Amino acid sequence: MTLNRRIFLGTGAAAAATLGAPAVLADGHGKPRVVVIGGGAGGATAARYIAKDSKGGVDVTLIEPSRTYFTCFFSNLYLGGFKEIDDLGHTYGTLAAKYGINVVHDWAVDVDRDAKTVSLAGGAQLPYDKLILSPGIDFVEGAVDGWSLAAQNAMPHAYKGGSQTELLKAQVAAMPEGGTFAMVAPPNPFRCPPGPYERISMVAHTLKATNPTAKIIVADPKEKFSKMSLFQEGWANHYEGMIDWIGADFGGGAVSVDPAAMTVSIDGEETKVDVCNVIPAMKAGRIAEMAGVTEGNWAPVNAADMSSKADPDVHVLGDASQQGDMPKSGFSANSQAKVCANAVRGALTGSKVFPAKFSNTCWSLIDTNDGVKVGATYEATEEKIAKVDGFISATGESSDLRRATYEESEGWYAGITADMFG
Amino acid sequence: MLRAVFLPAVLAAISVAGAVWAEGFGDAKAGARVFTKCKGCHEIGQGARDRIGPHLNGIFGRRAAAHEGYAYSKSMARAGNDGLIWTAETLGAYVENPRALVSKTRMSFRGLKDAQDRADLLAFLRDYSDNPADVPEAEPTARATDHDVDPAILALKGDAEYGEYLSSECLTCHQQDGSAEGIPSITRWPTEDFVVAMHAYKRKLRPHPVMQMMAGRLNDEEIAALAAYFKDLE
Numbered sequence A: 001m002t003l004n005r006r007i008f009l010g011t012g013a014a015a016a017a018t019l020g021a022p023a024v025l026a027d028g029h030g031k032p033r034v035v036v037i038g039g040g041a042g043g044a045t046a047a048r049y050i051a052k053d054s055k056g057g058v059d060v061t062l063i064e065p066s067r068t069y070f071t072c073f074f075s076n077l078y079l080g081g082f083k084e085i086d087d088l089g090h091t092y093g094t095l096a097a098k099y100g101i102n103v104v105h106d107w108a109v110d111v112d113r114d115a116k117t118v119s120l121a122g123g124a125q126l127p128y129d130k131l132i133l134s135p136g137i138d139f140v141e142g143a144v145d146g147w148s149l150a151a152q153n154a155m156p157h158a159y160k161g162g163s164q165t166e167l168l169k170a171q172v173a174a175m176p177e178g179g180t181f182a183m184v185a186p187p188n189p190f191r192c193p194p195g196p197y198e199r200i201s202m203v204a205h206t207l208k209a210t211n212p213t214a215k216i217i218v219a220d221p222k223e224k225f226s227k228m229s230l231f232q233e234g235w236a237n238h239y240e241g242m243i244d245w246i247g248a249d250f251g252g253g254a255v256s257v258d259p260a261a262m263t264v265s266i267d268g269e270e271t272k273v274d275v276c277n278v279i280p281a282m283k284a285g286r287i288a289e290m291a292g293v294t295e296g297n298w299a300p301v302n303a304a305d306m307s308s309k310a311d312p313d314v315h316v317l318g319d320a321s322q323q324g325d326m327p328k329s330g331f332s333a334n335s336q337a338k339v340c341a342n343a344v345r346g347a348l349t350g351s352k353v354f355p356a357k358f359s360n361t362c363w364s365l366i367d368t369n370d371g372v373k374v375g376a377t378y379e380a381t382e383e384k385i386a387k388v389d390g391f392i393s394a395t396g397e398s399s400d401l402r403r404a405t406y407e408e409s410e411g412w413y414a415g416i417t418a419d420m421f422g
Numbered sequence B: 001m002l003r004a005v006f007l008p009a010v011l012a013a014i015s016v017a018g019a020v021w022a023e024g025f026g027d028a029k030a031g032a033r034v035f036t037k038c039k040g041c042h043e044i045g046q047g048a049r050d051r052i053g054p055h056l057n058g059i060f061g062r063r064a065a066a067h068e069g070y071a072y073s074k075s076m077a078r079a080g081n082d083g084l085i086w087t088a089e090t091l092g093a094y095v096e097n098p099r100a101l102v103s104k105t106r107m108s109f110r111g112l113k114d115a116q117d118r119a120d121l122l123a124f125l126r127d128y129s130d131n132p133a134d135v136p137e138a139e140p141t142a143r144a145t146d147h148d149v150d151p152a153i154l155a156l157k158g159d160a161e162y163g164e165y166l167s168s169e170c171l172t173c174h175q176q177d178g179s180a181e182g183i184p185s186i187t188r189w190p191t192e193d194f195v196v197a198m199h200a201y202k203r204k205l206r207p208h209p210v211m212q213m214m215a216g217r218l219n220d221e222e223i224a225a226l227a228a229y230f231k232d233l234e
């Protein structure tokens, strides 16, 4: 399959060269056009790589409503006081100025796959030869009994970047002495598998300094979670007696909330809480559903090039995609974007298409200078993105190693944001 | 609260100790042992050549980034232009915390926190500097090649275009502009050093789990391609 493709594309390149027309698929309208929906970890990376590597040969439009993208990655470190909110904000100026990407700050509201156009909330219609969707996540309605988006001020999810994260931090700061912080954790699959538990660590870190008699309860519909033994070791070492994690075996999945009364009921037992962080079940960002490329909650894709199983001219990246073994992370979205960019550019300009390689590493901070990580490499098979090899930090590591791991995560953050935004 | 009060006191103590030692030279023999931390990248002594880092013969009294033939980071070149001269004091500060002195240096080294180690290292380096014409008769103390690689592998000529594609995977963490913040710079290494390092990870001789994993699935041509691409990255 991959081999055939490469041979085919090679021929395409040769043909294009003899005709002196690089735009193999441009259907007589000049430069080939790529529209990218969503300027996050997947979308910004894909837009940048296609524009950069085609050196102006492909018209790239990036649609993103926010002028500043606040990363979810490292937002827990902001809750722990290790980062300022401004450290997490990134703008699109370089993508426009240096790479010539047409950045449109608007919402995509519809996709017509027959006409190959995208409609924007502002009324414009954008034609595309290839469409890339990287809209991140939305929440499954009714996933947590008693909670809806209308309640996100009383009980924030803080699972999309920016104001929700700031709100949650302010609520933690305003907790009364000895108060209670509750989290309703999500079922699999969800963005950033270690995210809720890193958040618990960072909230505990803040409370330990400002409000040491406060309590944290976590209601979890799962029996285990990512890096569980590392987090539990860290919680026992740093925050003894503060965190009560209630897994599925103890009724953690039987939860309802009352945002008006600020109560949480777990397995029939009602508790009054001061802060309640509800992280509901997730699904692909809604525009994927409107484009008709989802099946159930997610958009199935072919592993070799991240193209939708429903349409070879639509690619889905990052959290919204259903690709196989990779966790939904910024690192994964960035990795998938580069494979996709290479394939899209090859299809549109005849450039060489190299075989797909994917990787991911997720760092988490448990307390000051106590960093851990988990990672894996992946390959494309006919059926899915399949895991090849992996590693995870060990319990009982030296404090020097943990500190080096944390410092490495800082390096990663600088690296990936430069790779996304130029 | 306690931390806030406590920290400045500790910092003050450290910088006092630093100041005392930065002026002085310790024991060159002990310094030779400390230098093992530098050997992966730097050669010194007769026949020393530039490797990942420049050779260190005659470093004292030289202006930063002044040694011809070595491609310094922009940041180091700027520091040189700004008048940074390597003295016991500046070199001491640099090895204590490289990025504190030259923010985007390509030298990926966490720093020598121990003042005695720094003083010993400076004494060792000075032995190769006082009389540059009379460099001690000895084997170069460092060969960057700490793990042997089959010469046939070293001889492979990498495809830089393929390297560019493969490099996108590296750039999620390593910075394209060569700066290093918690993750080492990998730009503009001599290809041999790059290939040797990657094969050492691949064979799990070097310890880092992420790099063992990443290198583990690259074949010889792919490693050569990456080395070829990163060598010339501006």
Ligand SMILES: Cc1cc2nc3c(=O)[nH]c(=O)nc-3n(C[C@H](O)[C@H](O)[C@H](O)COP(=O)(O)OP(=O)(O)OC[C@H]3O[C@@H](n4cnc5c(N)ncnc54)[C@H](O)[C@@H]3O)c2cc1C
Pocket (backbone or CB within 6 Å): A037, A038, A039, A040, A041, A042, A043, A063, A064, A065, A066, A069, A071, A072, A073, A074, A075, A076, A106, A107, A108, A109, A134, A135, A136, A137, A158, A159, A160, A191, A192, A195, A196, A199, A285, A286, A287, A317, A318, A319, A320, A328, A329, A330, A331, A332, A333, A361, A362, A363
């Ligand atoms: C608390 C937390 C911690 C995390 N920590 C890490 C970590 O340490 N490491 C890591 O790798 N990952 C981490 N993640 C996960 C990471 O943030 C996501 O996996 C990643 O952002 C996914 O990238 P994406 O491109 O799929 O979506 P996003 O980055 O969310 O980008 C989607 C973009 O699409 C835009 N959009 C949505 N709909 C439309 C529309 N209709 N029209 C136009 N634009 C639209 C949105 O505005 C958004 O900017 C964390 C997540 C959370 C919540």
